[in-house]
Amino acid sequence: MKINRNIAWAETFVKELAAGGVKYACISPGSRNTPLTWAFANSNKIKKYVLIDERSSAFFAAGLANRTGTPVALVCTSGTASVEFYPAIVEAFLQRIPLIICTADRPPELRNTGTNQTINQDNLYSNHIRWFADAGLPDLTIKKITSLKNIAAKAIEVSCYSNKGPVHINFPFCKPFEPDSFTDEINADTQSLLKKTIYQIVKKHNEKEQQNNKWLFQLAGKLSGLKKGLIIVGPENYGYYFYSQVNKLSTLLGYPLLADGASQLRYTKKKSPGKDIPFNNPFCNYEAIFRSQEFMNEYEPEVIIHFGRTPTSRGIEEYYDKHTPLKIIVNEEGDIFDPSRKGKTYKYPPALFCSNICTQLLKIEDYSNKSNNWVKVYLEAENELEVLKKRILLNSNTISEPGFVNEFLKEVPKDSTVMLSNSLPVRDFDFFASCISKSLTIYHNRGASGIDGILSTALGIASLNKEPVYLITGDVAFYYDINALFIANKYDIPLTVILINNNGGGIFNSLPIARYNNFIEKYFITPHDLNFKKLIEAFGIKHHFIKKPSDLKKYMRNSSDKNQMVVLEMKTDSHKSFELRKQYWNESHFLLKKLVKSHTTK
Numbered sequence: 001m002k003i004n005r006n007i008a009w010a011e012t013f014v015k016e017l018a019a020g021g022v023k024y025a026c027i028s029p030g031s032r033n034t035p036l037t038w039a040f041a042n043s044n045k046i047k048k049y050v051l052i053d054e055r056s057s058a059f060f061a062a063g064l065a066n067r068t069g070t071p072v073a074l075v076c077t078s079g080t081a082s083v084e085f086y087p088a089i090v091e092a093f094l095q096r097i098p099l100i101i102c103t104a105d106r107p108p109e110l111r112n113t114g115t116n117q118t119i120n121q122d123n124l125y126s127n128h129i130r131w132f133a134d135a136g137l138p139d140l141t142i143k144k145i146t147s148l149k150n151i152a153a154k155a156i157e158v159s160c161y162s163n164k165g166p167v168h169i170n171f172p173f174c175k176p177f178e179p180d181s182f183t184d185e186i187n188a189d190t191q192s193l194l195k196k197t198i199y200q201i202v203k204k205h206n207e208k209e210q211q212n213n214k215w216l217f218q219l220a221g222k223l224s225g226l227k228k229g230l231i232i233v234g235p236e237n238y239g240y241y242f243y244s245q246v247n248k249l250s251t252l253l254g255y256p257l258l259a260d261g262a263s264q265l266r267y268t269k270k271k272s273p274g275k276d277i278p279f280n281n282p283f284c285n286y287e288a289i290f291r292s293q294e295f296m297n298e299y300e301p302e303v304i305i306h307f308g309r310t311p312t313s314r315g316i317e318e319y320y321d322k323h324t325p326l327k328i329i330v331n332e333e334g335d336i337f338d339p340s341r342k343g344k345t346y347k348y349p350p351a352l353f354c355s356n357i358c359t360q361l362l363k364i365e366d367y368s369n370k371s372n373n374w375v376k377v378y379l380e381a382e383n384e385l386e387v388l389k390k391r392i393l394l395n396s397n398t399i400s401e402p403g404f405v406n407e408f409l410k411e412v413p414k415d416s417t418v419m420l421s422n423s424l425p426v427r428d429f430d431f432f433a434s435c436i437s438k439s440l441t442i443y444h445n446r447g448a449s450g451i452d453g454i455l456s457t458a459l460g461i462a463s464l465n466k467e468p469v470y471l472i473t474g475d476v477a478f479y480y481d482i483n484a485l486f487i488a489n490k491y492d493i494p495l496t497v498i499l500i501n502n503n504g505g506g507i508f509n510s511l512p513i514a515r516y517n518n519f520i521e522k523y524f525i526t527p528h529d530l531n532f533k534k535l536i537e538a539f540g541i542k543h544h545f546i547k548k549p550s551d552l553k554k555y556m557r558n559s560s561d562k563n564q565m566v567v568l569e570m571k572t573d574s575h576k577s578f579e580l581r582k583q584y585w586n587e588s589h590f591l592l593k594k595l596v597k598s599h600t601t602k
Helices: 005-019 034-041 054-068 086-095 142-162 188-195 214-224 240-253 286-291 293-298 314-322 350-364 373-393 401-411 424-432 454-462 475-480 482-491 506-510 517-525 532-538 549-559 574-600
Strands: 024-027 047-050 072-076 099-105 131-134 167-172 229-233 257-259 303-307 326-331 344-347 416-420 440-444 469-474 496-501 542-545 566-571
Touching: 005 034, 005 142, 005 167, 005 188, 024 034, 024 054, 034 072, 034 099, 054 072, 054 086, 054 099, 054 440, 054 454, 054 482, 086 099, 099 142, 131 142, 142 167, 142 188, 214 350, 229 240, 240 257, 240 303, 240 350, 286 293, 286 314, 286 373, 286 574, 293 574, 326 350, 373 401, 373 574, 401 424, 401 496, 401 549, 401 574, 416 424, 416 454, 424 469, 424 506, 440 454, 454 469, 454 475, 454 482, 469 475, 475 482, 475 496, 475 532, 482 532, 496 549, 506 517, 506 574, 532 542, 532 566, 542 549, 549 566
Parallel strands: 024 047, 024 072, 072 099, 099 167, 131 167, 229 257, 229 303, 303 326, 326 344, 416 440, 416 469, 469 496, 496 566, 542 566
Antiparallel strands: none
């Protein structure tokens, strides 16, 4: 049988990926990746997205992989095309999103010879990759074919299970690439080997329950003696079982439960984890509490238990700089989410941690009639800050940047998905979003916290078209990724984008350097004066302006059931928004100072 060795090589690899559960591939056009593109194109088990811009393609793949929890293949040609993947790979690495990056390459002997479109792609992403392999030039010997199959199997094993995250396989190819340009003649045995797959689904490593729980029993004993504590759930989507168990832990210990604005916990239907354990609303106004030196000095926790990624909160970060409570960090992979470097990290499934600690606590002490004054003062602060927030930020006639957050939460349909852009949107949600009993799934790019690829990531999440998906983004992040509008149009992806346009980097107004007005305006905020309406409509996408809360209500309800993308643009004044936030921080400071004084003089 006559074949093209490049095509046969690539098809063998792709068959193994499909056998291992890869269902999606994002392909950017090029010449050197022709064998890989052909192989993916002819796989009926893998859905293909053909995306021109490699950077946008990679972020789209990251969003899709994050949403599905399955690895997505990324394909590009040689040279700088592979470098364009890097920003999304960094984000995927830090969020542990499974990507299988397949870069085509020139033969290794052409490196450093001045050959066109040739760079050194050997372990190109070495600082932000979980595993790398060079497939080598195609070689149709039994040994080499078996080696290629093992590379594909290990790519899935690592990216999904043993060290979750992006993996990279580099594929050097020599011409010719076309399937009818025959290079080899193979026998029946080789033909049979090429068709067979070796991959076997492995049991997830994270399903293996920890055997040595001695440290956990000791920790439960220690916690039972610490009456002043906090539980923080950082940006993460754990699912309902974890939320029910962490609520139970919070209730038993009497520790306030603090939910990051980019975590799902703040927007979850409250179901009791047991008839004796009510589901309490998590705290959402803690940023002001942590910013109050008087309050934190008077009500300093002895211990903080932290789940999820590093909190968005600036107040928590500054608190850790000045205080040293016992800090317990728990996550499934044992990743370090501790800029203060003052905590101890435990590699343990969070839901199982909460469940096992609760079991031990109930053996140590009777919690049925427990009363904890510690949580009561935090609850009083939480409730008074909620009233203050609504008084300052909500206005029935206009929408401000911080006030928009709760206007949006009021109108968003239950069971929707929300992607929060970096810079101001994710911070405003963390600072000002109220807890609601409306299940929402929250996504973010808080790995590296960049503004690049936000729209592409949201489109990857929305591409499955199962429920309404919303992106909350600023104008700079939107402009930075405007190429992604091509994806929305080409694949008819239903996504509602709420574009908060304050004409530049409004977040920089909060920096100390902002007092140098001319300097910050020219070098930081950089007003762009772009007409987004024309740009958006040039891609064939609908656009509407949002000027008041009733507009938001009208267009959100009209957009959520349409099989297309729509952009709702809200023009804001960054200086007025900054002053509104400042007013809230100032008044919250005096409110908490007064509260502390009232309790200490009783």
